Amino acid sequence: MDKKPLNIESRLAQIGSVQEPVTGAINFPIYQATAFRHPKLGQSTGFDYIRTKSPTRQVLEDACAELESGDAGFACSSGMAALQTVFALFGQGDHLIVSLDLYGGTYRLLERIMSKFGVTATYVDTNDLDALEQSRQPNTKAVFIETPTNPLMMITDIEAVCTWASRHQLLTIVDNTLLTPYFQRPIELGADIVVHSATKYLGGHNDVLAGLIVTKGKELSEEMAFLHNSIGAVLSPSDSYQLMRGMKTLALRMERHQSNATTVATFLQGHPAVEEVFYPGLPEHPGYDIQSRQSSGNTGIFSFKVKDARYVEPVLRHIRLIAFAESLGGVESLMTYPAVQTHADIPVEIREAVGVDDRLLRFSVGIEFAEDLIADLDQALNAAMAEVEGGELR
Numbered sequence: 001m002d003k004k005p006l007n008i009e010s011r012l013a014q015i016g017s018v019q020e021p022v023t024g025a026i027n028f029p030i031y032q033a034t035a036f037r038h039p040k041l042g043q044s045t046g047f048d049y050i051r052t053k054s055p056t057r058q059v060l061e062d063a064c065a066e067l068e069s070g071d072a073g074f075a076c077s078s079g080m081a082a083l084q085t086v087f088a089l090f091g092q093g094d095h096l097i098v099s100l101d102l103y104g105g106t107y108r109l110l111e112r113i114m115s116k117f118g119v120t121a122t123y124v125d126t127n128d129l130d131a132l133e134q135s136r137q138p139n140t141k142a143v144f145i146e147t148p149t150n151p152l153m154m155i156t157d158i159e160a161v162c163t164w165a166s167r168h169q170l171l172t173i174v175d176n177t178l179l180t181p182y183f184q185r186p187i188e189l190g191a192d193i194v195v196h197s198a199t200k201y202l203g204g205h206n207d208v209l210a211g212l213i214v215t216k217g218k219e220l221s222e223e224m225a226f227l228h229n230s231i232g233a234v235l236s237p238s239d240s241y242q243l244m245r246g247m248k249t250l251a252l253r254m255e256r257h258q259s260n261a262t263t264v265a266t267f268l269q270g271h272p273a274v275e276e277v278f279y280p281g282l283p284e285h286p287g288y289d290i291q292s293r294q295s296s297g298n299t300g301i302f303s304f305k306v307k308d309a310r311y312v313e314p315v316l317r318h319i320r321l322i323a324f325a326e327s328l329g330g331v332e333s334l335m336t337y338p339a340v341q342t343h344a345d346i347p348v349e350i351r352e353a354v355g356v357d358d359r360l361l362r363f364s365v366g367i368e369f370a371e372d373l374i375a376d377l378d379q380a381l382n383a384a385m386a387e388v389e390g391g392e393l394r
């Protein structure tokens with residue numbers, strides 16, 4: 001009898017369920033053990049030592065591989081740990097082509113750490129196939145993309161990049177943090193590796209630090225398993241549990257993040273203090289068509305540019321419901337000032353060339369009631385305008 005595959009909402013809600021045969025516990029337990037007894041010489045239960053493989057982490061890793069349509073999943077102690085593990089595929093003399101508007105920590109890892117191991121990177125608009133071709137070198141090994149990018153929400157056509165990359169035997173690596181497998185599955189579009197800061201939407205509650213890697217193909221999966229174990233930046237059993245718990249509600253949260261972000265972004269477009277809103281869910285966004293084709297929904301974060309840089313400080317001082325804080329993807333709304341926070345490690349020239357300037361604010365829209373968020377933003381923006389125009393600020 002053919003079994004219809006479960007929809008993603010059901011698979012998410014059931015992560016770890018019906019896998020604990022001893023007690024029948026509805027959710028998978030936290031196995032704190034670091035060592036596992038061998039039945040006899042030459043035999044193993046499949047678990048030997050926690051760094052290599054641990055039961056709670058494994059349930060999470062299998063779920064992630066399945067959700068991203070990959071072959072193997074690897075849970076890491078942070079998004080940066082996942083990125084470092086992936087970049088360890090490369091070494092002396094290797095070259096990478098990387099999205100121009102990039103998460104600041106990834107840029108720092110490449111420029112300050114990977115550079116010491118002889119890995120170089122060229123930053124280009126990955127949606128421009130000519131730019132990709134021009135930046136390709138004989139030693140180029142992979143293309144690394146973020147789509148949407150953070151904070152400018154630039155969209156890359158994943159399938160087009162994967163087709164180009166595979167023609168030149170390059171790996172395609174996608175940071176899928178902003179959309180999660182609920183809205184976008186890069187491996188189905190041809191990518192080889194997906195990475196996540198699971199600290200963001202997957203965890204979803206601003207309370208767990210974690211990273212994930214999903215690989216496609218046997219050889220790559222085996223190599224990643226070797227790196228994951230050898231580097232050792234793996235996720236703990238309790239954090240693995242916490243992450244799975246968050247992921248069970250991913251579908252509900254992403255739908256709400258999307259609808260709230262659309263409502264709030266539309267409001268901001270009409271506000272006199274705001275010059276421009278960058279959100280791929282708005283039809284006027286340049287990436288709207290590609291985004292609609294390759295993803296089934298939109299993220300809950302967007303950026304906006306205020307008309308005067310002097311508005312920034314009072315806006316951040318006046319927001320009350322929305323917290324001025326440096327993360328994204330949680331149920332609580334957070335506002336970030338990329339130029340001084342997340343993107344401070346990117347040189348000013350590069351940052352400003354892409355548009356991350358001192359008037360740009362990033363808003364991670366939570367799951368609160370949209371009208372409450374609008375009211376908070378409205379009062380903060382109006383107060384900022386009054387202070388600046390009233391001459392209270394210089």
Ligand SMILES: *Cc1c(COP(=O)(O)O)cnc(C)c1O
Nearest residue numbers: 078079080103175177197199210
């Ligand atoms: C936060 C983030 C990272 C880094 O992840 P951590 O969990 O903070 O280590 C990487 N990529 C993107 C897109 C992020 O937003």
